[in-house]
Amino acid sequence: xxxxxxxLSLVALVAFCSSGNTQEDKxxxxxxxxxxxxxxxxxxxxxxxxxxxxxxxxGSENAQKAVEYTKSELEKLDLDSVWLQPVMVPKWVRGDKExxxxxxxxxxxxxxxxxxxxxxxxxxxxxxxxxxxVHNFEDLKALGExxxxxxIVFYNRPMQADLIQTFEAYGGCVDQRYAGAMEAAKYGAVGxxxxxxxxxxxxxxxxxxxxxxxxxxxxxxxSSAISTNDAEALSQALKANDNLNFYLKQSCQQMDDVQxxxxxxxxxxxxxxxxYIIVGGHLDSWDLGDGSHDDGAGVVQSMDVLRLMxxxxxxxxxxxxxxxxxxxxxxxxxxTEYARLAEANNENHIFALESDAGGFTPRGxxxxxxERNFNQVLGWKSLFKPYLIHYFELGGSGADVGPLKTDTxxxxxxxxxxxxxxxxxxxxxxxxxxxNKRELELGAATMTSLVYLFDKYGVNPIDTxxxxxx
Amino acid sequence: xxxxxxxLSLVALVAFCSSGNTQEDKxxxxxxxxxxxxxxxxxxxxxxxxxxxxxxxxGSENAQKAVEYTKSELEKLDLDSVWLQPVMVPKWVRGDKExxxxxxxxxxxxxxxxxxxxxxxxxxxxxxxxxxxVHNFEDLKALGExxxxxxIVFYNRPMQADLIQTFEAYGGCVDQRYAGAMEAAKYGAVGxxxxxxxxxxxxxxxxxxxxxxxxxxxxxxxSSAISTNDAEALSQALKANDNLNFYLKQSCQQMDDVQxxxxxxxxxxxxxxxxYIIVGGHLDSWDLGDGSHDDGAGVVQSMDVLRLMxxxxxxxxxxxxxxxxxxxxxxxxxxTEYARLAEANNENHIFALESDAGGFTPRGxxxxxxERNFNQVLGWKSLFKPYLIHYFELGGSGADVGPLKTDTxxxxxxxxxxxxxxxxxxxxxxxxxxxNKRELELGAATMTSLVYLFDKYGVNPIDTxxxxxx
Numbered sequence: 003x004x005x006x007x008x009x010l011s012l013v014a015l016v017a018f019c020s021s022g023n024t025q026e027d028k029x030x031x032x033x034x035x036x037x038x039x040x041x042x043x044x045x046x047x048x049x050x051x052x053x054x055x056x057x058x059x060x061g062s063e064n065a066q067k068a069v070e071y072t073k074s075e076l077e078k079l080d081l082d083s084v085w086l087q088p089v090m091v092p093k094w095v096r097g098d099k100e101x102x103x104x105x106x107x108x109x110x111x112x113x114x115x116x117x118x119x120x121x122x123x124x125x126x127x128x129x130x131x132x133x134x135x136v137h138n139f140e141d142l143k144a145l146g147e148x149x150x151x152x153x154i155v156f157y158n159r160p161m162q163a164d165l166i167q168t169f170e171a172y173g174g175c176v177d178q179r180y181a182g183a184m185e186a187a188k189y190g191a192v193g194x195x196x197x198x199x200x201x202x203x204x205x206x207x208x209x210x211x212x213x214x215x216x217x218x219x220x221x222x223x224x225s226s227a228i229s230t231n232d233a234e235a236l237s238q239a240l241k242a243n244d245n246l247n248f249y250l251k252q253s254c255q256q257m258d259d260v261q262x263x264x265x266x267x268x269x270x271x272x273x274x275x276x277x278y279i280i281v282g283g284h285l286d287s288w289d290l291g292d293g294s295h296d297d298g299a300g301v302v303q304s305m306d307v308l309r310l311m312x313x314x315x316x317x318x319x320x321x322x323x324x325x326x327x328x329x330x331x332x333x334x335x336x337x338t339e340y341a342r343l344a345e346a347n348n349e350n351h352i353f354a355l356e357s358d359a360g361g362f363t364p365r366g367x368x369x370x371x372x373e374r375n376f377n378q379v380l381g382w383k384s385l386f387k388p389y390l391i392h393y394f395e396l397g398g399s400g401a402d403v404g405p406l407k408t409d410t411x412x413x414x415x416x417x418x419x420x421x422x423x424x425x426x427x428x429x430x431x432x433x434x435x436x437x438n439k440r441e442l443e444l445g446a447a448t449m450t451s452l453v454y455l456f457d458k459y460g461v462n463p464i465d466t467x468x469x470x471x472x
Numbered sequence: 473x474x475x476x477x478x479x480l481s482l483v484a485l486v487a488f489c490s491s492g493n494t495q496e497d498k499x500x501x502x503x504x505x506x507x508x509x510x511x512x513x514x515x516x517x518x519x520x521x522x523x524x525x526x527x528x529x530x531g532s533e534n535a536q537k538a539v540e541y542t543k544s545e546l547e548k549l550d551l552d553s554v555w556l557q558p559v560m561v562p563k564w565v566r567g568d569k570e571x572x573x574x575x576x577x578x579x580x581x582x583x584x585x586x587x588x589x590x591x592x593x594x595x596x597x598x599x600x601x602x603x604x605x606v607h608n609f610e611d612l613k614a615l616g617e618x619x620x621x622x623x624i625v626f627y628n629r630p631m632q633a634d635l636i637q638t639f640e641a642y643g644g645c646v647d648q649r650y651a652g653a654m655e656a657a658k659y660g661a662v663g664x665x666x667x668x669x670x671x672x673x674x675x676x677x678x679x680x681x682x683x684x685x686x687x688x689x690x691x692x693x694x695s696s697a698i699s700t701n702d703a704e705a706l707s708q709a710l711k712a713n714d715n716l717n718f719y720l721k722q723s724c725q726q727m728d729d730v731q732x733x734x735x736x737x738x739x740x741x742x743x744x745x746x747x748y749i750i751v752g753g754h755l756d757s758w759d760l761g762d763g764s765h766d767d768g769a770g771v772v773q774s775m776d777v778l779r780l781m782x783x784x785x786x787x788x789x790x791x792x793x794x795x796x797x798x799x800x801x802x803x804x805x806x807x808t809e810y811a812r813l814a815e816a817n818n819e820n821h822i823f824a825l826e827s828d829a830g831g832f833t834p835r836g837x838x839x840x841x842x843e844r845n846f847n848q849v850l851g852w853k854s855l856f857k858p859y860l861i862h863y864f865e866l867g868g869s870g871a872d873v874g875p876l877k878t879d880t881x882x883x884x885x886x887x888x889x890x891x892x893x894x895x896x897x898x899x900x901x902x903x904x905x906x907x908n909k910r911e912l913e914l915g916a917a918t919m920t921s922l923v924y925l926f927d928k929y930g931v932n933p934i935d936t937x938x939x940x941x942x
Contacts, residue, residue, distance in 0.1 A: 036634040163910070164506040166859050201910060363833075363889050365860065389636050390835065392862035419833050419889060421910045440633070440671060440891045 023385055027458075031385055031451045033314045038447035043309055045439045047075060047302040048361070052292040052434035059119075059289040060329040061093025061260040068285050069263045072301065072326050076267035079309050083270070086263035089339040091329040093260050094119055096289055097253030100226065101128070102195075104248045106239050113232035115195065116207040116290060117252040118179060119332050120214075121225040124193070128251035129154070129224060131192050135240050139177070139185050151190030154248050156240075157182050158197045158233050161424065168201060168420040169359070172427075175199055176210070183225035184215045193250055194225040197233040199424060205229045206429040209288050211332045224252055262328045264336045269308060271320040271457075278344070278351045279456050280323040281307045281449060283358055284330030284402055291432035295423065299361030299437060300416075301326050303446040310450040311457075318457045320352065327402040330358070334401060341405035353456040355414045355449060356400025360426075361442040362418035366393025367452065370413040375461050379412070382455050391448055393417050412461055416449055497855055497928075501921045503784045505859060508917035513779055515909045517545060517772040518831070522762040522904035529589075529759040530799040531563025531730040538755050539733050542771065542796050546737035549779050553740070556733040559809040561799040563730050564589055566759055567723030570696060571598065572665075574718045576709050583702035584675050585665065586760060587722040588649060588682040589802045591695040598721030599624070599663050599694060605710050609647070609655050621660030624718050626710075627652050628667045628703050631894065638890040639829070642669055642897075646680070653695035654685045663720055664695040667703040669894060675699045676899040679758050681802045696720055734806045735796040739778060741927075743789040748814070748821045749926050750793040751777045751919060753828055754800030754872055761902035765893065769831030769907060770886075771796050773916040780920040781927075788927045790822065797872040800828070804871060811875035823926040825884045825919060826870025830896075831912040832888035836863025837922065840874075840883040845931050849882070852925050861918055863887050882931055886919055 038044075051058075051068060058065040069086065076084045102115040117123075134150055136142055137159040142150065157178035161171040176199060183194045198208035207227045214222045228236065239246055265285060271277060283300020287293020304324045311318060328336035344351055355367075366386070369376055376396060383394045398404075399413035407413055418441070426432040508514075521528075521538060528535040539556065546554045572585040587593075604620055606612055607629040612620065627648035631641040646669060653664045668678035677697045684692045698706065709716055735755060741747060753770020757763020774794045781788060798806035814821055825837075836856070839846055846866055853864045868874075869883035877883055888911070896902040 035636070039634045164509045166505070166914075168910075363891050390863065393860065421833050421914070422908050425908070438892050438895070440638075444636075444891070 023381060027385055027455065030314060030316070030454060034310055034450045034454065035389060035447040037310050037313045038306065038443045038450070039440065041313065042306055042443040042446060044302040044306040044442050044446045047305060048294060048298050048437060048442065049434060051298045051302065052294045056292045057289040058285060058287045058293055059094070060091040060262060060286045060332060061257065062289070065262060065286055065328065069265055072265045072285065072305065076265065076305060076324065079267065079312070081267045081269055081308060084267045087266055087340060087343065088261060088263055089328055089335050090259045091262040091335050092333045093257040094332060095255060095257060097123065097255065100252040102226065102248070102250045104236055104239060104246050106243055106246055111235060111239070113236065114205050114207050114229040115226045115250065116209045117254040118196070118212040118225045118227055119209055119288065120212050120256065121183070121252070121254055122222045123253045123255055124224045124251050128249055129193050130247050130249050132245055133236070133240060133248045135237060142185055142189055147189045150186065152192055154193040154195055154250070155182065155186035155191045156195045156236060158237055160197060161199060161201050163201060168424050171201065172199055172424060179210050179227065180212050183212055183223050184217050187217055187221050187223050191223055193223050195228050195248070195250070196225070198227045198230055199427065200230050201424050203230050203234070205231050206431055208428045209290055210428045224250060226250055226252060264328050264340055265326040267308060267324045269311070269318050269322045271318050271322070273319040275321050276350050277320040277460065278323060278349050279320050279353045279453055280325050280351060280403070281355045281453055282325035282327055282402060283356060285326040286329050286331055288331055288428045290428065290430040291426070292434060293432060294434045294437050295360040295426050295432050296428065297330065297358045299442055299445070300357035303357045303442065303449055306446040307450045307453055310446065311454065316454060320457050322453065322457060330402055337402040337405055344406060351406045351411055352461045353412045354403035354406045355416065355452065356403045357416040357445060357449060358400050358402070359416060359420065360418050360423045361437045361445060362422060363441045364391060364416055364418050364445040364448040366391050366417050367414045368395055368397035368399060368417050370399045370407060371396070372409065375412045378459070378461070386448070386451065389444070389448065410461065414452070416445055418445055493851060493855055497925065500784060500786070500924060501855055504780055504920045504924065505917040507780050507783045508776065508913045508920070509910065511783065512776055512913040512916060514772040514776040514912050514916045517775060518764060518768050518907060518912065519904060521768045521772065522764045526762045527759040528755060528757045528763055530561040530732060530756045530802060531727065532759070535732060535756055535798065539735055542735045542755065542775065546735065546775060546794065549737065549782070551737045551739055551778060554737045557736055557809060557813065558731060558733055559798055559805050560729045561732040561805050562803045563727040564802060565725060565727060567593065567725065570722040572696065572718070572720045574706055574709060574716050576713055576716055581705060581709070583706065584677045584699040585696045585720065586677040586679045587724040588666070588695045588697055589679055589758065590682050590726065591653070591722070591724055592692045593723045593725055594663070594694045594721050598719055600717050600719050601662050602715055603706070603710060603718045605707060612655055612659055617659045620656065622662055624663040624665055624720070625652065625656035625661045626665045626706060628707055630667060631669060631671050633671060638671060638894050641671065642894060645669055649680050649697065650682050653682055653693055654687050657687055657691050657693050661693055663693050665698050665718070665720065666695070668697045668700055669897065670700050671894050673700050673704065675701050676901055678898045679760055680898045694720060694722055696722060732798045734798050734810055737778060737794045739788050739792045741788050741790040741792070745791050746820050747790040747930065748793060748819050749790050749823045749923055750795050750821060750873070751825045751923055752795035752797055752872060753826060755796040756799050756801055758801055758898045760898065760900040761896070762904060763902060764904045764907050765830040765896050765902050766898065767800065767828045769912055769915070770827035773827045773912065773919055776916040777920045777923055780916065781924065786924060790927050790930070792923065792927065800872050807872040807875055814876060821876045821881055822931045823882045824873035824876045825886065825922065826873045827886040827915060827919060828870050828872070829886060829890065830888050830893045831907045831915060832892060833911045834861060834886055834888050834915040834918040836861050836887050837884045838865055838867035838869060838887050840869045840877060841866065842879065845882045848929070848931070856918070856921065859914070859918065880931065884922070886915055888915055
């Protein structure tokens, strides 16, 4: 781009910004933040969800309690309607606490493991086998069936520490967890142990979803995560003795699907009731901790968006919904059902925002949008500067809102600071005490402010400068 | 400003940016971040400073151990010189753990308090008096001597939760702690209890410096901080019974000054040895926790700046110093002595950077600079975008580097995310476990990158566009 073009674009941008960036907008956003920081409800809701209910794996009793609790809390907010959207969800249960150790000349070394969600159990007496350490699926191929058959495959590729955005490091590793068992089974492996998706060295194993793909039931092998400290210890031990035995016992199992629900609350739009703006997180969580960051935070922030709109004296022109999705972690059934019904009912979803990256200090949003809509959003960015919100970038949004994408609407995901997220993600330390009240409340305010702007301006402004059109 | 001016300024800025924003700069900064995140030393140094040494109040044995430890670690870095700069520091000791309770019809309620740094003790048998609650010095004046004489003044103004930058909320409250005793003594108060400077509700009392000003010794009254939970409890109890008795016992005392040191390491500049760039934090801390965030983090990050420069293959053109200041918390003697000697020795300090706001995810820097130098710095801002560094604003720098300000040099303070800082500040929970390794390392890399740019470009570039000159 030459400098004249830069100049013209900048001039256009300055002109454009002024259209959706008024003193009224500044004042309302200030009110929203003040409300959230001095009178927010997100933290007390999270306290109940985390400490009184706890982990909420799809199909569990706790998941049902969370449905009932959030519905009853939404009913207190004087919305226009609150309802449950039925959806059948998978039910996987962990069973007894897993056991694992490896044996060297010095004796047994116990290690911290947990079954991956969706894994089969070991035999009741456990599984004992030698271990082959690999870093990726290419290593499997290079080793071949001869080296792998009858062994436990130990995937030990660490998250890449020099990536600034930790979700990128996660994306670079999670294939080991998700597809590790189905790939290893092809070479005759009898089990899989995967290094936890954690940038820290500690003793917490991190669970998460895995899949056997179309592998026949009889070929499915137990799959487990091991803590980062124990992954290092096992790797060291293997360097000294690659014939050591590893013992794994887990009793998890897949049950029949059960009835569950998305929880929805709505303020019906005063001017454009069939233009929908939704904000949500997922109500289910893994079972090891209490799911405070993943995704209790997103649930309570989303609930507070509607409350903060009302407390800030705002009457939405468009229909504003909070959607608490069920079964994000191991099936996405709630999101799929929500999108199916939205289409069947011809609901025009102009904007959908998800919070599912932890309750940490918000930095901004990632947007899935066409160029025109993204330019509109960029025009609002300076409104967020007083709140240290700086990250407005094109990219993904969220797993639950993803199915709602069209060519003309906008999806977004809240982007909190990500440095600590994988310290807790899917592990037993994802608990209420790891969430800071102010950080959580800042997230709720940031989401509400963006929802306010989309409600006020919509997604197809008449005054888009010609120069910014395609 | 009209739009033509905006356009011209933007054009100038674009032109200007390109001068200090090369591919080489991008590559080197990437190397610095990678080094810090994969091979940083800051976290292991902090582990020793926090867990093996601990709280390092000026004049204490631990402060001396910290001097010796950091000097010996700097000596391992193959710098051009490492030395101690002698300075006499005040020595205040806390004595026995403080005791406090208030009495109502229901009995005694114990409360969590700690003496403020510099306070006198109570009598050995403790102090018992009625309590008068105020929010500020105007309240004292309105109440007058009649209502205050013989009582304990309870300052209970909370930090303002709706301020986004928590240091601003701190600035709006800290007069109660620093000057509360000297102001209350004027009206005949016999003691002071101050609500802890903490945005959270919890049980930790937060210490910090206080002063009696020029109050004669015999008029000095004991001054203590109370936890936020207990401040609320006391306030509630006073609403029911404003005659309740409060008991306070503390045995702290001020000793004679003792010999201590700033710790300094230097790489001498290859081209401009009398142009100094310094980076530092303060080696002393309060005594309740282990001073991990305040300011162990700043100390180890500053040490790592010099190491990361070398590890990244950089040979400074200007003299680069790490300065670990002694006695920031209760006297600033180290900083004062450093500045005195810098002036006496005619050392031209072109840039001084302090990290003293915790080891949290870095967001950017606050700069004390003239317009020309600040514009130069703004030209570098986009180099930091990949690292999510966005905050480049004029403002304060740091207490220790402050005395070095001239009309033409630049001072800066690292600005990490501030939301959690006052959860730990000056309290017993400011400990190693509250610091995240990656967040700490990102701070060290961010500091090193800015130091690299100042070393490369200096502060007075020849190519400043005319349009940006005053």
